[in-house]
Amino acid sequence: MILTITSERAPATDLGYLLHKNPARVHDFDLPFGKATVFYPEATDECCTAALLLHVDPIGLVRRPKGASPGFALEQYVNDRPYSASSYLSVAISRVFGTALSGRCSKRPELVEETMPLRAKLAALPSRGGPAILERLFQPLGYSVETTRHPLDENFPEWGDSAYYAVELQAEKTLKDLLSHLYVLVPVLDDNKHYWVGEAEVEKLLHHAESWLGDHPEKTSIAERYLKHRRNLVDDALSRLLDEDPTDPDEARESSDRQEEAVEQPLKLNEIRLRAVVDALLQAGAKRVLDLGCGEGKLIRLLLRDKSFEEIVGLDVSHRALEIAQKRLHWDRMPERQRRRIRLLHGSLTYRDRRLEGYDGAALVEVIEHLEAGRLRALERTVFEFARPATVIVTTPNREYNAKFETLASGRMRHPDHRFEWNREEFTRWANDVAESYGYSVRFVPIGPEDGELGPPTQMGVFRR
């Protein structure tokens, strides 16, 4: 597998400074999956080409179980990895050209932000989905794209074309932009990754693509392919990317949370609510419990104090909330025995999540009203059909009571992120429907000081299977 990068901006050998690799030498690197060599086939003032040659060792990969991928029996030995550009190339770019990729150049810092006419050539780039995809990915970033399709076997033209292309990309770019485009888009074209894709991959994608992916017309398919079609990761990446509001969304969330607390504070509603949830879980005899939409971990802290809860799992879609939860729980100073009782998971309740299966109890405290009404059905299935704990506790505001909050303007909701606030009848109807659909029974418990006419400020449904 070979990638070459050519600069023709005089003095072209500046490319050597930017890549931190002296054009006069050959540079060898050991990588987890083989070897990489950097050399310069041409290095004059007018034209300088750096080549990154990768030797992926398929036999070595098989011997290291982490690199092995399941497939047909010989796939581990007979595959395209040594020859074609794939996620191995991205790893090599970050290992071998990491300084350039991150936009640092100690000897000539002024070069980092300088755009220059650059040309990148990949000898064999797979493009699952044909040459059109290649163009759709690179052209919006300003590249002219030239592709030559490789035949499956040049000795047997009747076998037709392969999925591999010799590709030449040309544009006026900074080197770090060119490297970040290749780093992200090569595995996207391959539509595969040689390693497990988890949350860290979302961070990587955002880190390398934040400045250009938001405006890219193919951003959704890029995120899908980069994140191996793992729906919750893709959603997380896109929602963070597409948030065009320049204010930090997490900051906005925090200030909204404070606003809601301020509205409800005179009643100490938060404490009363959490106490009621803990009591309901205790009454149900739940020992292994889920706090779904755990936010900053207030319920988790309360649950921890009671030894009857042996295992406590908090899940939230917001990274930032989980970070705060971890801090507030003093995770790093927590005795090992306590720490073993808790787990914090990042995920969305609108997708089936096997990590949530096999628990006795689940609480959704002030969570459902944060979902678009259309996504609520997905949450119902995740919780009641798939996770299916024996007890599920759901709390949500009672809209009727809002009239009694002096600081809340008439007709307003308690929290700007609430998508709805139900009156008692609406909540009862929803809860009865859910119970019936998924084979649960439900009873309703008022939370907070009840008004004769308007009912309680918070409504709670306790579902039992």
Ligand code: SAH
């Ligand atoms: N239960 C906490 C937080 C309530 S605020 C408490 O009582 O303090 C609602 C929480 O639900 C937020 O932390 C929000 O990030 C989370 N949330 C919203 N949509 C979600 C989804 N689809 N999956 C998981 N969590 C979600």
